[in-house]
Amino acid sequence: MRKLRTHLSLAMTLVALVTVALISLLSNVFVGSRFESYVREQHEVKTEHILNDLTMQYNGLARTWNTAAIHEAGMYALREGYIVKLYDGYTGEIIWDAENHDMTECEHIMKEISERMARRGSTGEFTSVEYPLTRNNRLIGTAQVKYFGPFFLSESDFNFLNALNMILLSAAVASLLVSFVVGWLLARRIARPIARTAEIAKQISAGNYALRFSGITKTMELDNLITTVNHLSDSLSKQEGLRKQLTADVAHELRTPIAALGSNLETMIEGVWEPTPERLQSCYEEITRLGKLVADLESLERVEGGNLALAKTPADLMELVRIVCDNFAGDFANKDLKLRVEGEQSKITIDKDRISGVISNLISNTVKYTPEGGQIRVCVRDSKHESILTVEDNGVGIPEDELPFIFERLYRADKSRNRNTGGAGIGLAIVKSVITAHGGKVEVQSKPGKGSRFVVTIPKDGDWEVLRC
Numbered sequence: 001m002r003k004l005r006t007h008l009s010l011a012m013t014l015v016a017l018v019t020v021a022l023i024s025l026l027s028n029v030f031v032g033s034r035f036e037s038y039v040r041e042q043h044e045v046k047t048e049h050i051l052n053d054l055t056m057q058y059n060g061l062a063r064t065w066n067t068a069a070i071h072e073a074g075m076y077a078l079r080e081g082y083i084v085k086l087y088d089g090y091t092g093e094i095i096w097d098a099e100n101h102d103m104t105e106c107e108h109i110m111k112e113i114s115e116r117m118a119r120r121g122s123t124g125e126f127t128s129v130e131y132p133l134t135r136n137n138r139l140i141g142t143a144q145v146k147y148f149g150p151f152f153l154s155e156s157d158f159n160f161l162n163a164l165n166m167i168l169l170s171a172a173v174a175s176l177l178v179s180f181v182v183g184w185l186l187a188r189r190i191a192r193p194i195a196r197t198a199e200i201a202k203q204i205s206a207g208n209y210a211l212r213f214s215g216i217t218k219t220m221e222l223d224n225l226i227t228t229v230n231h232l233s234d235s236l237s238k239q240e241g242l243r244k245q246l247t248a249d250v251a252h253e254l255r256t257p258i259a260a261l262g263s264n265l266e267t268m269i270e271g272v273w274e275p276t277p278e279r280l281q282s283c284y285e286e287i288t289r290l291g292k293l294v295a296d297l298e299s300l301e302r303v304e305g306g307n308l309a310l311a312k313t314p315a316d317l318m319e320l321v322r323i324v325c326d327n328f329a330g331d332f333a334n335k336d337l338k339l340r341v342e343g344e345q346s347k348i349t350i351d352k353d354r355i356s357g358v359i360s361n362l363i364s365n366t367v368k369y370t371p372e373g374g375q376i377r378v379c380v381r382d383s384k385h386e387s388i389l390t391v392e393d394n395g396v397g398i399p400e401d402e403l404p405f406i407f408e409r410l411y412r413a414d415k416s417r418n419r420n421t422g423g424a425g426i427g428l429a430i431v432k433s434v435i436t437a438h439g440g441k442v443e444v445q446s447k448p449g450k451g452s453r454f455v456v457t458i459p460k461d462g463d464w465e466v467l468r469c
């Protein structure tokens, strides 16, 4: 398996390679064809020029040719790659012949051009074309011009094309190098945090939740990945803590009543104690407490298990509050607690049983955590979009550092105190789950020694709006 760095570097190099190859190919094709037509045009111009030069050397009156000038023009044409032969128009005699004049030079030039064009892959050859030379519409001579057809490139044309290819080749090498280095650097920037995140994920899977990735990568997706892995680590660590605490607490909660029950029954079986109705009653109460704890755990599992099915019906929250408060009348009286129920009617579509459970949990907590003679206030407020329930007391309150945890299952602030109250730390976890399932929220404000205030906000469903109209 290849490393990401190798993959990216190779990919970048491949892209550069393809781009350079394409540019080279296209520029060669386009420049080549443009250049070819330019050379063809040049050929026309040069031939025209040679023919004009030759025509000018004819003396019409004397019917003679200026051979010295023709020689000069012919030699010039020869150096340009054109082998000229001139015939007189009247006599048909050869006036000037480049091959006759300097055979070696002609052969040398023809060989040079043929080799040069063969290198370029041309299949052309030297051909002769005859052009009539006229003056005043009268034929004065015939010029036979021999050149490499259909076209040929001069030395400087060749140099130009070679220079162009050299430029393309240098650009290709430079861009390949640059793309390889850029790919390598880019890959290093991406690969490092990924490797580190993978290492952290490996540590997490091995149960080591303390590791965190602290670097910033400046790449959105990588930062998201790192944040997600860090969150995963956080929540796993929290879950792990809760799981341990849950096991410890459940064991603890069960151990105490079971031990008490066991020793009481043992003493009665051994005949040390008479099984009086009071003693049996006490055993029965322990069993009831155990049953309640198990029932609480079960209902917590139901609401937190993700399959909380709400049986929503229209209800008046105020009416539910009054019913629940009535059920607590005995408890309020026992602790001499003063209850004030305030507010207004608030119609809302909710699961009545579960919301009654929520109210009941909050009120039972106020009873548990408010000393004798304390005050409890329950208030219902109604607005267009939500119902707000406030339950507050002037009881013992909750320490600030414990507030973020009280909605966790089996979490009990001030554990020793709560052992006496008989709470297992499940009630508020259920409250939160039920309210969350209704799309609402629970907030808490508290000051130790001053009291606590729980505020539950439940949004009203669209259905209810329709029902109200």
Ligand code: ADP
Pocket: 361, 365, 366, 368, 369, 370, 393, 395, 396, 397, 398, 406, 407, 411, 412, 413, 414, 418, 422, 423, 424, 425, 426, 427, 428, 429, 451, 452
């Ligand atoms: P418990 O069964 O222990 O009451 P809860 O989940 O209902 O469990 O509450 C969690 C913890 O929050 C309690 O153990 C208690 O410390 C704290 N708490 C809840 N309500 C109040 C309150 N009204 N006043 C003071 N503390 C409270």
